[in-house]
Amino acid sequence: MDKKRGAERVQPSRTTTVTPQPTSKRGAEQHKVDLKGHSESWMRNHMAVGKNALTKLLGTPIATVMTVAVLAIALTLPGFLFTVLSNVQNLTQGWEGEARLSLYLETSLTDEDADRFSRTLLLRDDIAAIDFISRSQGMLEFKKYSGFGDILDAMNDNPLPAVVVLLPKSRLVADLGIMRAGLQALPEVNEAVLDLEWLQRLDAMLAVAKRAVFVLGVLLGLAVLLVIGNTIKMEIESRRDEIVVSKLVGATDAWVRRPFLYTGVWYGLLGALCAWLIVQVAWLMLETPAQELAQLYRSQFQLSGLGFSGSALLLFMSVLLGWLGAWIAVRRHLREIEPS
Amino acid sequence: MIQFEHVSKHYDEGYDALKDVSFTLNTGELAFLTGHSGAGKSTLLKLVMLMEQPTAGHIQVGDQVLGKLSRHDIPFLRRSIGVVFQNHQLLFDRSVFENVALPLQICGYSPADAARRVRAALDKVGLLNREKMNPRALSSGEQQRVGIARAIVHKPKVLLADEPTGNLDPQLSEEIMRLFEQFNRVGTTVLIASHDLSLIRSMRHRMLTLKSGRLIADG
Ligand SMILES: Nc1ncnc2c1ncn2[C@@H]1O[C@H](COP(=O)(O)OP(=O)(O)O)[C@@H](O)[C@H]1O
Numbered sequence: 198m199d200k201k202r203g204a205e206r207v208q209p210s211r212t213t214t215v216t217p218q219p220t221s222k223r224g225a226e227q228h229k230v231d232l233k234g235h236s237e238s239w240m241r242n243h244m245a246v247g248k249n250a251l252t253k254l255l256g257t258p259i260a261t262v263m264t265v266a267v268l269a270i271a272l273t274l275p276g277f278l279f280t281v282l283s284n285v286q287n288l289t290q291g292w293e294g295e296a297r298l299s300l301y302l303e304t305s306l307t308d309e310d311a312d313r314f315s316r317t318l319l320l321r322d323d324i325a326a327i328d329f330i331s332r333s334q335g336m337l338e339f340k341k342y343s344g345f346g347d348i349l350d351a352m353n354d355n356p357l358p359a360v361v362v363l364l365p366k367s368r369l370v371a372d373l374g375i376m377r378a379g380l381q382a383l384p385e386v387n388e389a390v391l392d393l394e395w396l397q398r399l400d401a402m403l404a405v406a407k408r409a410v411f412v413l414g415v416l417l418g419l420a421v422l423l424v425i426g427n428t429i430k431m432e433i434e435s436r437r438d439e440i441v442v443s444k445l446v447g448a449t450d451a452w453v454r455r456p457f458l459y460t461g462v463w464y465g466l467l468g469a470l471c472a473w474l475i476v477q478v479a480w481l482m483l484e485t486p487a488q489e490l491a492q493l494y495r496s497q498f499q500l501s502g503l504g505f506s507g508s509a510l511l512l513f514m515s516v517l518l519g520w521l522g523a524w525i526a527v528r529r530h531l532r533e534i535e536p537s
Numbered sequence: 538m539i540q541f542e543h544v545s546k547h548y549d550e551g552y553d554a555l556k557d558v559s560f561t562l563n564t565g566e567l568a569f570l571t572g573h574s575g576a577g578k579s580t581l582l583k584l585v586m587l588m589e590q591p592t593a594g595h596i597q598v599g600d601q602v603l604g605k606l607s608r609h610d611i612p613f614l615r616r617s618i619g620v621v622f623q624n625h626q627l628l629f630d631r632s633v634f635e636n637v638a639l640p641l642q643i644c645g646y647s648p649a650d651a652a653r654r655v656r657a658a659l660d661k662v663g664l665l666n667r668e669k670m671n672p673r674a675l676s677s678g679e680q681q682r683v684g685i686a687r688a689i690v691h692k693p694k695v696l697l698a699d700e701p702t703g704n705l706d707p708q709l710s711e712e713i714m715r716l717f718e719q720f721n722r723v724g725t726t727v728l729i730a731s732h733d734l735s736l737i738r739s740m741r742h743r744m745l746t747l748k749s750g751r752l753i754a755d756g
């Protein structure tokens with residue numbers, strides 16, 4: 198008898214040559230099988246198992262609703278805070294548009310040099326527009342508005358520097374900071390001042406808040422993982438007989454795992470749908486007051502909910518967590534259940 | 538078909554359940570495995586199913602040397618064996634039909650093909666009209682026959698049974714044994730563990746007798 202490694206597969210898909218047994222009687226009829234049938238039966242099994250898992254969940258509505266509610270709450274919180282942050286960011290991006298950089302030029306420069314310098318700035322592609330105020334111009338304006346004209350007349354030298362006010366193309370606080378430093382380093386420039394330090398602070402605060410939401414999201418994600426893992430663990434326990442019998446009649450680990458993984462995915466999906474609904478309804482309720490507020494400030498600002506990418510992310514993460522939670526539970530508990 | 542060579546089995550918490558057991562069961566043969574309670578009958582069947590590993594010796598089923606199989610291969614070995622175990626019984630959350638269909642689903646048969654085979658199997662054990670019922674609603678003799686239908690539905694080459702007539706009355710017991718003879722007649726190799734000596738003596742088949750884990754008689 199030829200001795201090969203690996204049990205002979207008798208499932209219909211992978212055809213194996215059935216070694217004819219030396220027998221006087223007719224051997225039990227073996228099943229003829231084709232290769233194409235393999236992927237077909239695999240697909241069919243997945244569809245059936247997926248459908249079955251959902252049917253089981255819907256068959257115990259109260260338990261399912263409880264679990265899904267916990268998942269939804271855990272997912273709603275980071276989802277909502279995430280949209281709050283992105284809205285705040287949208288809003289401040291509008292303000293960053295007003296950013297101006299003022300360059301106080303060296304007083305040693307003549308008005309002609311300063312004018313020439315300001316024109317070279319125009320050639321740079323990170324600057325949208327400039328406004329040049331020469332020393333004499335500055336003097337005139339100062340005299341006009343300050344009322345100290347006499348004092349200034351008494352001075353021999355004009356103490357005011359020439360000023361270039363420029364409108365950067367970039368609206369990002371980080372870019373503006375870099376640009377300011379670059380301009381400050383030019384020999385003609387005595388001092389470059391960004392008017393929006395407070396905006397930078399806001400930006401830093403937003404970064405901290407983002408990090409906090411991220412940490413919260415990770416923690417709540419872990420909670421989702423635990424909830425699903427525990428639910429699946431109890432599910433495994435309650436289906437112990439089925440697992441034992443299945444293993445006894447030749448179920449592979451993958452086959453035994455499959456229904457539980459699908460259950461985890463369904464939990465993730467249902468949790469995500471509920472969370473999505475809650476977040477969207479919350480934003481819908483905030484929309485009208487926010488618009489009224491925006492109108493008072495003549496702002497174009499518009500609230501945005503999760504949006505397509507946010508929704509997709511929520512769904513994806515939740516399904517992934519559901520699958521992962523189930524996988525961990527299955528890995529830990531399924532091997533222990535063996536027929537004996 | 539089933540070959541034991543100097544097989545011993547020692548359980549961690551206990552003494553030797555099998556000691557130096559050697560025998561060969563040819564393809565198409567039917568044999569009874571007998572002995573007192575605790576003699577090691579169930580242990581021997583579990584070794585064939587790879588539910589337990591032998592402490593010493595070699596076991597071969599068909600052309601598979603069991604000691605060489607990896608964990609991954611075990612399911613495929615089990616698919617070539619049908620089992621009727623007393624304590625691994627039917628699932629009560631589904632119908633008779635679905636119980637019997639389970640091995641076919643696991644092997645990946647199409648629903649239509651599976652349905653045909655399930656009905657054929659139920660027909661053989663005389664329960665065709667019970668397919669929609671819950672097994673809980675059946676008598677213990679009928680439940681045992683559903684278990685047998687499940688064991689033979691995918692036409693395994695080997696059929697194992699552990700005390701298949703355990704708590705049945707003599708008449709039902711004989712019916713069940715006749716059923717096994719019937720499967721054996723179409724070529725299935727059958728090994729039945731039973732301590733119902735009067736019944737199996739009357740059936741005139743090979744008898745392997747275990748006593749405290751040793752094979753003391755074969756014939
Ligand atoms: N899982 C186990 N752990 C420890 N000892 C066991 C286990 N299974 C069986 N045994 C012991 O092995 C011996 C043979 O048991 P078993 O094979 O069940 O006998 P039988 O089926 O003939 O009644 C008994 O002494 C029993 O106590």
Ligand SMILES: [Mg+2]
Pocket residue numbers: 575578579580699
């Ligand atoms: Mg026993």
